[in-house]
Amino acid sequence: MYLQTYKAVGRRYTPGVRTQAIFFDLDNTLYPRSSGVWTAARARIEEYMHARLGIPRGRVPELRDELLATYGTTLQGLMAHYQVDADDYLLFVHDLPIEEMLRPNARLSRMLAGLPQQKWVFTNASLEHARRVLVALGVSQYFNGILDIKAMGLRNKPQPEPYQLALESAGLPAAACLFADDLGHNLEPAKRLGARTALVGSREPHPAADYSLAAIEDLLQTIPGLVE
Numbered sequence: 001m002y003l004q005t006y007k008a009v010g011r012r013y014t015p016g017v018r019t020q021a022i023f024f025d026l027d028n029t030l031y032p033r034s035s036g037v038w039t040a041a042r043a044r045i046e047e048y049m050h051a052r053l054g055i056p057r058g059r060v061p062e063l064r065d066e067l068l069a070t071y072g073t074t075l076q077g078l079m080a081h082y083q084v085d086a087d088d089y090l091l092f093v094h095d096l097p098i099e100e101m102l103r104p105n106a107r108l109s110r111m112l113a114g115l116p117q118q119k120w121v122f123t124n125a126s127l128e129h130a131r132r133v134l135v136a137l138g139v140s141q142y143f144n145g146i147l148d149i150k151a152m153g154l155r156n157k158p159q160p161e162p163y164q165l166a167l168e169s170a171g172l173p174a175a176a177c178l179f180a181d182d183l184g185h186n187l188e189p190a191k192r193l194g195a196r197t198a199l200v201g202s203r204e205p206h207p208a209a210d211y212s213l214a215a216i217e218d219l220l221q222t223i224p225g226l227v228e
């Protein structure tokens with residue numbers, strides 16, 4: 001398995017605390033949409049489609065939106081319709097000046113340090129991108145591991161397989177897990193399995209979300225029972 005484990009932090013079972021593991025989406029969840037990282041990644045995806053695949057620039061945005069809507073990630077769609085090498089694609093689209101866009105987040109760091117749960121990154125992006133983001137935010141040390149697109153066997157959220165991988169990685173039933181994501185449709189499979197769910201980046205209610213948070217740093221004060 002293509003799994004990066006930092007160290008066994010927070011693996012102890014905390015009596016009286018229902019949630020024993022938290023799965024954090026990465027992009028637009030551990031950092032805000034306003035950072036510009038995702039906008040920059042989208043531009044790299046569009047550049048890939050033009051430069052590597054020869055798709056006319058004018059057709060790229062519409063095709064990208066179509067593939068994203070149909071396959072869950074642009075990569076899945078490109079693999080289905082073009083001869084795309086996943087490694088080449090992931091290296092190209094994540095070639096971003098992350099360190100210029102993200103700074104260490106002391107508030108996030110304090111919150112993660114205080115959460116006794118296992119903490120995992122659960123992302124449709126690549127391991128290398130996830131590592132860079134965690135380092136830039138100054139929070140790598142709090143995570144048990146990163147479940148990236150390759151760990152998922154290139155079957156991205158919201159397909160069902162990644163959620164099974166998440167539960168197996170934590171060694172816990174869904175009822176003992178919390179999933180946080182900025183996309184409501186990525187919470188739906190988790191909710192169906194019986195996990196707790198938090199939508200991040202919007203206070204708007206969502207049918208698949210038990211909680212809606214403006215920012216990830218609000219997790220601890222918004223969701224009851226995460227600490228004893």
Ligand SMILES: [Mg+2]
Pocket residue numbers: 025026027028029181182183
């Ligand atoms: Mg996201």
